[in-house]
Structure formats: structure tokens, C-alpha cells
Amino acid sequence: xxxxxxxxxxxxxxxxxxxxxxxxxxxxxxxxxxxxxxxxxxxxxxxxxxxxxxxxxxxxxxxxxxxxxxxxxxxxxxxxxxxxxxxxxxxxxxxxxxxxxxxxxxxxxxxxxx
Amino acid sequence: xxxxxxxxxxxxxxxxxxxxxxxxxxxxxxxxxxxxxxxxxxxxxxxxxxxxxxxxxxxxxxxxxxxxxxxxxxxxxxxxxxxxxxxxxxxxxxxxxxxxxxxxxxxxxxxxxx
Numbered sequence: 001x002x003x004x005x006x007x008x009x010x011x012x013x014x015x016x017x018x019x020x021x022x023x024x025x026x027x028x029x030x031x032x033x034x035x036x037x038x039x040x041x042x043x044x045x046x047x048x049x050x051x052x053x054x055x056x057x058x059x060x061x062x063x064x065x066x067x068x069x070x071x072x073x074x075x076x077x078x079x080x081x082x083x084x085x086x087x088x089x090x091x092x093x094x095x096x097x098x099x100x101x102x103x104x105x106x107x108x109x110x111x112x113x114x
Numbered sequence: 115x116x117x118x119x120x121x122x123x124x125x126x127x128x129x130x131x132x133x134x135x136x137x138x139x140x141x142x143x144x145x146x147x148x149x150x151x152x153x154x155x156x157x158x159x160x161x162x163x164x165x166x167x168x169x170x171x172x173x174x175x176x177x178x179x180x181x182x183x184x185x186x187x188x189x190x191x192x193x194x195x196x197x198x199x200x201x202x203x204x205x206x207x208x209x210x211x212x213x214x215x216x217x218x219x220x221x222x223x224x225x226x227x228x
Contacts, residue, residue: 002173009154032214043118043204043219044157051214089156093213101147101172102217106156 002027004092006105013112019077021108023090026071032093034102035064035075039086047088048075080112116141118220120205126226133192135223137205144210146188147217148172148180151202163188164211195227 005024013019023033034049050057050064050073057064063076077084087109091102121136139146147162149172159172161180169180177199181189188207192199203223208215 006156034214034216036217036219041221043206043221045219046216049214049216101159101162101170103159104149104157106154 002094002103004090004103004105006090006108008108009106010109011111013077013080013110015080015082015112015114017080017112019075019080019084019110019112021075021088021090021110022072023074023105024070024072025092027092028071030092030094030103033064033066033073034091034093035062036089036091036104037086038089038107044089077110080110082112082114085110085112116143116207116218118205118207118218120203120220120223122223123221124224124226126228127192127195128228129196131192131195131227133195133225133227135190135192135203135205135225137188137190137207137220138186139188139207139218140186141207141209141218142185143207143218144185145208145215146182147206147208148178148188148190149204149206150174151204151222157204160190195225197227199225200227201225 035047036044037047038044061078066073090105148160149157163182179191205220206217208217
């Protein structure tokens with residue numbers, strides 16, 4: 001119930017291609033779904049986030065698609081660039097808990113080849 | 115810009131030692147978090163704090179304790195370090211209690227326990 005399952009574990013995409021990372025959850029009380037991006041040697045940083053009352057959110061080349069009935073959400077990176085090579089984590093906000101702690105997926109390592 | 119700093123980037127300790135990891139944020143955030151990051155396991159929440167002197171257990175609190183005596187500082191304590199606590203430790207902070215608060219991460223402390 002308190003898990004977020006992320007796939008694939010690793011992904012190799014050609015420059016200019018579309019990168020797609022998927023996440024699934026069980027707890028329907030989750031109310032906020034962020035994606036974090038982490039470069040080597042750095043801490044994760046918020047990339048984009050969505051609330052469950054919205055089916056899609058787009059920011060530049062990054063889009064979250066959210067399917068409430070399937071309890072799934074995904075990150076799409078259009079026109080992937082070598083600079084997008086990083087580890088990506090999906091997450092969900094724990095409901096009714098002080099401090100708005102997040103549950104993170106296990107991460108996807110993306111490599112964009114030039 | 116929000117800045118979260120961690121006292122050490124790399125730390126080597128012996129089994130049985132008491133270890134202190136320090137985290138400081140400069141944006142008057144209410145919430146602070148400690149995660150550990152291990153390959154293939156993602157980010158797992160150890161402890162978090164939503165106010166001075168307040169703390170909540172996360173998913174893997176065993177073997178750890180925390181201290182928050184001042185709002186800007188959150189310490190993670192390994193009472194008696196063990197080799198299975200070799201990991202990357204990440205501190206984060208967020209502003210308040212609302213849904214969708216961004217967590218800001220420090221650069222991490224890589225701890226090796228010999």
C-alpha cells in the first residue's frame with residue numbers, strides 16, 4: 001500500500017528520442033506526485049510534479065501523464081538530450097502525515113547517447 | 115535560493131563508532147528529512163522532523179536517532195555504526211505543511227563503515 005513501483009531500472013535512448021519512465025502506486029490517498037532528477041555527485045532536485053485531479057502536466061520537454069483509474073503515472077522526456085542523462089525518481093506524498101514526507105520509487109538511470 | 119548543506123561529503127568510520135551527520139538549511143523551513151540512498155533501492159526515509167524538537171520515524175529508523183534543537187539544523191546519529199549502514203545519506207528540507215511542498219536536498223554524505 002505504501003509503495004511506489006518504478007520501471008525500468010535503466011534506460012538508454014538516442015539523442016532526439018523519447019524517454020519514458022513509468023510508476024505505479026496502490027494507495028489511492030496519495031495526493032501529490034513529483035519527479036526528481038539527480039545528477040552524479042548531487043542531491044535530487046524537483047523536476048516536475050502533478051496532482052491527481054489533472055491528467056497531464058507539461059513543462060518544456062518534460063511531461064507527466066497521470067492515469068488515476070489505473071493508479072499509474074509516467075514521465076515523458078521529448079527530444080532527449082545528453083544533458084538529460086541522470087537518475088530519475090518518481091514519488092508520492094504520504095497522506096495525513098505531518099511534514100509531507102514522500103515515498104520514492106527505486107529510480108531509473110537514463111543515458112542519452114549522442 | 116534554498117541551500118541545504120551537509121557537514122561532510124565523505125566519511126570513513128569504524129564499526130561501533132558513534133557517528134554524527136549534520137545538516138543545515140538556510141531558508142527557515144519547518145520540515146527536515148534524512149534519507150539513505152542505496153543502488154537499486156532508491157531513497158528510503160529514515161527520520162523526519164516537522165518542528166523543533168519534534169521527530170517522526172520513517173521507514174527504516176532502526177539503528178538511527180535524530181536531533182533537532184534548532185530550526186535550521188537536523189542531525190542524524192548512528193549510535194553504533196555497523197557495516198550495513200555504509201551508504202549515501204541525503205538531507206532535505208521543505209517549507210511547511212501544505213500538500214505539494216518541494217523538498218530541497220543537500221549534496222549527500224557518503225559514509226563508509228569499516
